[in-house]
Amino acid sequence: MVMEIVCPAGTPAALRAAVKAGAHTVYCGFNDETNARNFPGLNFNRNEMRAGIAFAHEHGSKVLVAINTFPRAGDEAIWQRAIGDAEICGADAVILADPGLLDYATRTHPRLRRHLSVQAAAANADVINFYAETFGVKRVVLPRVLSVPEIAAINSETDVETEVFVFGGLCVMAEGRCSMSSYATGLSPNMNGVCSPASHVEYREDQGVLDARLGGYLIHRVERGEPAPYPTLCKGCFSAGEKAGHLFEDPVSLNAEKLIPQLQKAGVTALKIEGRQRSKSYVAQVVRNFRMAVDALDAGRPMPEGMLARLSEGQAMTTGAYKKTWR
Amino acid sequence: MELTVGPNQFFWPADTWSAFYDDLTRSPVNHVVLGELVCSKRLPFYQDRIPDAISNLIEAGKDVALTSLALVTLKRERKLTAELAEMGVMVEVNDLTALTHLPRDCEFSVGPLVNVYNEGTLRWLASRGARRVCLPPELPIGSVAVLAATAAELGVAIEVWGHGRLPLAISGRCYHARLHGRTKDNCQFACEDDPDGLDVLTGDGKPFMAMNGVQTLSDSYACTDHQIDLLRSVGVSALRLSPQSRGFTRLCQLYRQRIDQDLAAGDLATEVRAASADIRLSDGFLTGAYGAEWSETSPQSTTSR
Numbered sequence: 196m197v198m199e200i201v202c203p204a205g206t207p208a209a210l211r212a213a214v215k216a217g218a219h220t221v222y223c224g225f226n227d228e229t230n231a232r233n234f235p236g237l238n239f240n241r242n243e244m245r246a247g248i249a250f251a252h253e254h255g256s257k258v259l260v261a262i263n264t265f266p267r268a269g270d271e272a273i274w275q276r277a278i279g280d281a282e283i284c285g286a287d288a289v290i291l292a293d294p295g296l297l298d299y300a301t302r303t304h305p306r307l308r309r310h311l312s313v314q315a316a317a318a319n320a321d322v323i324n325f326y327a328e329t330f331g332v333k334r335v336v337l338p339r340v341l342s343v344p345e346i347a348a349i350n351s352e353t354d355v356e357t358e359v360f361v362f363g364g365l366c367v368m369a370e371g372r373c374s375m376s377s378y379a380t381g382l383s384p385n386m387n388g389v390c391s392p393a394s395h396v397e398y399r400e401d402q403g404v405l406d407a408r409l410g411g412y413l414i415h416r417v418e419r420g421e422p423a424p425y426p427t428l429c430k431g432c433f434s435a436g437e438k439a440g441h442l443f444e445d446p447v448s449l450n451a452e453k454l455i456p457q458l459q460k461a462g463v464t465a466l467k468i469e470g471r472q473r474s475k476s477y478v479a480q481v482v483r484n485f486r487m488a489v490d491a492l493d494a495g496r497p498m499p500e501g502m503l504a505r506l507s508e509g510q511a512m513t514t515g516a517y518k519k520t521w522r
Numbered sequence: 523m524e525l526t527v528g529p530n531q532f533f534w535p536a537d538t539w540s541a542f543y544d545d546l547t548r549s550p551v552n553h554v555v556l557g558e559l560v561c562s563k564r565l566p567f568y569q570d571r572i573p574d575a576i577s578n579l580i581e582a583g584k585d586v587a588l589t590s591l592a593l594v595t596l597k598r599e600r601k602l603t604a605e606l607a608e609m610g611v612m613v614e615v616n617d618l619t620a621l622t623h624l625p626r627d628c629e630f631s632v633g634p635l636v637n638v639y640n641e642g643t644l645r646w647l648a649s650r651g652a653r654r655v656c657l658p659p660e661l662p663i664g665s666v667a668v669l670a671a672t673a674a675e676l677g678v679a680i681e682v683w684g685h686g687r688l689p690l691a692i693s694g695r696c697y698h699a700r701l702h703g704r705t706k707d708n709c710q711f712a713c714e715d716d717p718d719g720l721d722v723l724t725g726d727g728k729p730f731m732a733m734n735g736v737q738t739l740s741d742s743y744a745c746t747d748h749q750i751d752l753l754r755s756v757g758v759s760a761l762r763l764s765p766q767s768r769g770f771t772r773l774c775q776l777y778r779q780r781i782d783q784d785l786a787a788g789d790l791a792t793e794v795r796a797a798s799a800d801i802r803l804s805d806g807f808l809t810g811a812y813g814a815e816w817s818e819t820s821p822q823s824t825t826s827r
Contacts, residue, residue: 265639268661268668294618295642317618318595321603325622340595340694348597368691368738369593371637374660375690375731378740378813381806383660385637410812413724429691435722435733438701442722442733443693522695522706 197493198455199465200485201259201358205237205472210247212475214256217486221251222259222290223471229277230261231314232471233388241280248285257287263312264388265293265371275299282307290336291315292371297330311335313360314371314384320352327355334358336467338369339449342519343457350462359458362481363469365449365515367429375428379410391427398423415446450512455488455498458517523750523781524760525774526553526656526681528634529589529614531560531689531764532734533714536568542765543575547582549771550778553654553760554579555614555633557588557606560692561735562599563709576611587612587654590620592635592692593736612653621650629653634683634762635692639665641672648676656681656762659688659744663752663808663821670757679759685773686764687719687732688740688804688813697733706736717767729802740813742804747790748820749808750780769797787820 202218204210213221224230226238239247248258260281266274274293278300281289289307291297292314300309313336317323326332334356337346350357366373370384377383380395397408400419407415407426414426424430424446433442451458455466466489468481488498515521527546530539546554556575558565572588579586594603594617604623606613615621616633624630631654638644638655647655655678657666666682673680698720699709713720719732719739729741746753746761753761763770763777773794780790791803806815 265637266642268640268665268672271640271642293637293639293643294646295640295644298646299642316593318593319600319619321600321622322594322617322619325618338694340593345595367695368693372593372635373691374658374688374807374813375738377660377807378688378690379730381810381812385639385658386660410814412728412730413726416725432725433722433730434725434727435701435720439725442697442701443738444695516694519707520705522699 198459198463198489199358200482200489201465201467202478202482203363203468203471203473204247204478205232205234206475207239207243207247209471209473209475209478210258211250212479213482214251214254216479216482218256218482220257220259220287220465221247222261222467223247224261225277225280227273227277228267228388229264229274231263231312231384231388232261233264234393234472237472241284244280244286245284252285258285259288259290259310260284260286261290261312262296263290263292263314265385266296267386271295271299275303278304278307288333294330297326297332301330305331308333310358312371313338316340316369316371318369320349323349323353323355327353334464336360339366340369340516343454343461343517344519346458346463347461356464357462358465358467359451359463360449360469361451361455361458361466362485363449363473365444365447365469365513367444373429379412379428391425396426445511445513447511447513449515451514451517452485452488452498454514454517456492459492523754523758524552525550525684525777525781526555526760526762527551527774528656528686528762528764529555529557529559531687531737531739532717532719532767533561533564533567533711534717534767535714536571538717538767539568540571540575542770543579545771546584546774547578549774551584551763551774553585553587555587555589555631557590559589559592559616559633559635560737561696561713562591562596562602563711565602576609585612587614587631589614589633590616592616592689593694594619595694624651627651632656634658635689638669641668644669644672644678645676648673648678652678654679654681654760656683659683660807660813663749663756666753666758666808667756674757680757681760681762682746682753682758682808683744684746684761684763684777686743686766688742688744688807689737690731690740691738693736693738696736697738698735701733709735740804742802742814742816743794744807745791745794745803745805746808747780747794748787748805748817751787752809752821754781772797
């Protein structure tokens with residue numbers, strides 16, 4: 196069976212572009228704090244969601260709605276309403292992380308398919324099977340802490356479908372379990388759907404040196420003319436003891452295209468591309484390339500090589516935790 | 523209001539570990555959670571000390587629980603997690619994997635690394651047998667108040683992170699090993715030289731984080747001196763103090779005095795800073811604009827940000 200390509204869409208235009216480019220599945224979110232890419236100008240209102248899902252279905256693609264932040268105490272109704280609206284809009288599944296919300300969806304929307312978000316950081320077969328038994332979860336998006344052999348081992352012990360990230364931004368920390376961003380800025384992925392928010396970024400150039408700060412903390416300092424990466428906390432340049440450098444992770448993004456055959460052998464159902472904040476042309480290009488790759492794999496043809504390097508915008512690429520030495 | 527000592531987050535020599543829990547038998551704390559939270563590779567170095575520590579603490583009148591790991595991936599870690607239920611004390615779940623191994627009618631505690639952000643999750647955990655829940659440190663006081671009220675209805679005790687470096691992230695990668703040019707599998711226990719974590723500074727020398735193997739902590743030490751009265755008023759039943767290598771017994775006494783009103787608001791922080799001048803305090807997650815912030819005064823009433 197052809198591996199399923201799961202593509203991001205931050206806007207209705209990106210959704211249509213992804214579908215036309217051959218995405219089997221598109222994932223997106225409502226334009227509020229219920230999803231983990233809650234950026235200004237991004238995401239779907241209810242009408243756009245309904246129309247986007249109808250468009251995708253007409254073209255034979257599915258749509259998953261991410262409702263994967265953790266509801267704020269006292270305001271759960273906002274998240275519960277998002278689940279109801281996703282079902283009304285015709286979503287093929289919702290992607291959830293919060294146990295309380297999973298429990299709610301299981302009880303009140305039993306026919307709506309439930310996927311477990313990467314934000315739940317379910318990293319072994321025991322807990323994945325538990326989510327399946329307790330909340331009827333049909334698919335899990337695996338956290339980016341696992342090697343390919345570990346993913347294979349999980350698949351041998353569960354009937355839950357697995358979806359893994361293959362391209363785009365890379366969390367170094369276990370997702371859904373990081374509050375570095377709120378420590379520095381007050382806004383976090385879990386509570387607000389943002390990490391290292393642009394609202395707290397400050398660039399200052401002085402005598403040919405460009406400083407990038409987040410919440411007042413210096414994350415990068417580069418000479419004029421050097422590439423200045425966005426100041427994402429965990430990819431900053433820090434010092435500890437006698438050493439200085441990118442102590443947590445280099446400013447790299449994930450590219451596991453070469454591992455697609457191994458991931459298929461490991462029993463992975465779907466390949467996920469990160470980047471709901473990306474442009475529609477970027478999304479279309481990534482989708483086209485990954486679709487080509489999985490179609491080639493399915494037909495027994497050689498995989499196209501190095502197809503995505505130029506999309507990384509000059510950033511270095513990594514295969515992340517899929518190779519054990521990353522740890 | 524009670525005091526809970528959370529699991530030691532760091533890698534200490536076995537004798538230091540034993541002495542720490544021996545001291546706790548004589549300190550004014552009510553609950554002690556012990557065991558390995560951060561890295562399963564550390565456990566063999568002190569695992570055989572755990573049964574004695576448990577029985578000594580119980581004999582001293584402490585309520586004892588054993589923590590699960592914060593991130594369970596390897597087969598060996600799954601086995602360790604499954605065995606927790608057989609140790610004869612309450613299990614503190616810090617990864618939901620631990621919950622999957624508990625008998626259905628078994629009561630348990632929930633640690634700060636489980637995402638309890640709302641009433642729905644709290645109710646679901648209570649329905650599964652949760653009796654104590656230490657809330658995630660990033661929650662603001664507004665959320666704490668709502669959850670404490672719900673917990674009261676459910677008969678669940680609510681704890682809040684009271685003091686110590688904040689656990690901000692857990693990873694598959696070991697940063698101590700990376701710092702020494704090694705991988706996690708060949709870490710050679712680089713974290714053992716930093717009994718309170720290794721300070722991480724920004725490029726211009728500002729303290730920011732602390733690394734502790736696969737864990738990332740705050741540089742600052744959370745301190746609830748200014749929030750204790752507020753936390754009590756919203757129904758929080760215990761403060762969690764996180765083990766540190768120096769002055770911990772004294773710290774427990776200071777918190778006990780502050781809770782009992784034998785110390786005025788502000789005096790606890792003054793004492794803490796007098797004992798170790800180089801540490802920074804924070805309380806921003808509870809009542810500030812961001813986690814690293816420190817308030818010099820106590821808030822008057824329940825606020826949310």
